[in-house]
């Protein structure tokens with residue numbers, strides 16, 4: 001068959017590549033980020049905005065160095081609450097997603113409830129969580145969990161509920177039980193949806209934990225920014241934002257890497273829904 | 274790839290080994306569909322088939338043709354127990370069908386290979402499900418893999434077992450699909466327009482694969498198709514269905530001797546039969 005020959009041909013011929021060629025695509029994110037900071041720095045300097053309104057990046061980095069110890073401590077705290085909440089969301093989201101996707105009836109019955117629940121702004125739940133658990137780590141973890149588990153549930157359930165009827169028929173005709181179909185087809189099939197949803201979820205988890213820390217905690221980046229704001233320490237507020245952005249990007253990249261590792265097949269095949 | 278047809282159809286050894294010729298004659302047909310009504314979506318839904326009667330003997334190759342939407346796929350699902358009819362009875366292997374029967378292999382137009390499994394793993398999938406094999410699979414893995422590889426070779430896919438389905442062309446996926454339908458040695462092979470999406474050359478090649486399979490193994494085949502030449506080339510009996518609600522309006526025994534070669538497609542008798550079928554279906558469509 002010709003495809004065999006072409007595979008061999010392609011693997012023996014080294015791809016023509018110039019060793020000194022700069023890989024612009026890989027460099028682009030760094031260049032653009034640096035560009036953004038440069039434009040920001042110049043813009044603020046030219047317009048003469050006071051740093052209590054919009055500090056320059058250099059002033060923000062200065063603040064990071066100056067307040068490194070509290071920034072580091074609070075960053076770790078926020079990362080901890082976020083990741084813990086996200087972790088619970090992954091477990092619960094997988095479980096609930098599998099449960100909902102299990103049968104059409106459960107899917108039909110629970111879906112509207114889930115939508116309704118998701119429409120509630122989670123910040124409105126923080127006071128309730130504070131009544132139940134007091135302020136601090138627990139409400140932050142729970143808010144991160146509540147805000148981030150929904151995309152996981154929806155994606156896992158969708159992956160299960162959209163099994164091709166033909167695939168199901170082929171297996172059922174062999175005597176497959178619901179459990180077999182879920183294990184052999186449903187769950188592997190929903191994995192790309194699941195890993196895809198982790199990227200969305202982790203960023204939402206940061207929103208949840210920071211919101212909760214801002215209104216109901218004595219530590220974490222949310223709390224740090226809130227108190228810096230009341231002291232008019234605007235550079236520190238921005239330093240907090242920058243730390244959040246860094247943590248967010250790092251976790252997102254981790255999830256994207258995980259997705260590629262676990263479900264590479266879904267990126268190379270066209271998955272029909 | 275041509276396997277000689279060793280024994281004529283009627284005298285082939287039956288799956289229930291040890292049966293004499295006489296017992297075989299009095300044995301009931303493998304599939305017997307009696308006066309079946311099937312309606313989708315509850316009362317007031319679409320009546321897909323009505324008053325459907327069909328008998329399929331062991332070892333027979335039956336092709337089902339008819340206007341689009343007449344209930345051919347429904348017939349397949351009734352036979353395999355994927356749907357239970359509201360009226361009438363479906364009997365497969367002397368048992369009334371009340372749940373999916375496990376002696377069948379199915380293949381559809383859409384190959385439905387699982388993209389996260391290699392072709393070989395896809396083909397082995399039925400063995401992980403079928404009661405008879407699933408407990409033996411782990412211990413006898415080698416034997417099963419060898420069998421899958423032998424099947425791949427028969428359909429002309431030797432050495433492609435470790436490729437993923439998305440690395441195969443549509444025609445190659447369809448061949449693998451056939452292997453998957455055959456791996457657990459089903460007594461009854463149900464093919465629902467399996468070659469619909471293929472080019473003419475691949476299709477004719479696969480016709481020969483199916484023909485040789487049927488000749489070399491004890492398998493009863495039901496093939497749903499829109500291609501009348503395909504039905505006449507392959508089948509012992511062509512069943513024509515009416516427009517919806519579907520029922521069988523006629524059955525034609527195909528008189529051509531086996532083994533049939535592709536050049537039969539250009540013989541006048543062959544074309545006469547195809548044309549007669551064509552006319553019948555046109556009338557059935559007009560009657561709707």
Ligand SMILES: Nc1ncnc2c1ncn2[C@@H]1O[C@H](COP(=O)(O)OP(=O)(O)OP(=O)(O)O)[C@@H](O)[C@H]1O
Pocket residue numbers: 313314319320321340341342343344345346347348517
């Ligand atoms: N799951 C379903 N729900 C409701 N109606 C259905 C369903 N499946 C089939 N039908 C209806 O039953 C009738 C027969 O369908 P079926 O799929 O058996 O036709 P077919 O002969 O296989 O058609 P085609 O040749 O186009 O594949 C059609 O009119 C269709 O609308």
Ligand SMILES: [Mg+2]
Pocket residue numbers: 345346347465
């Ligand atoms: Mg059909």
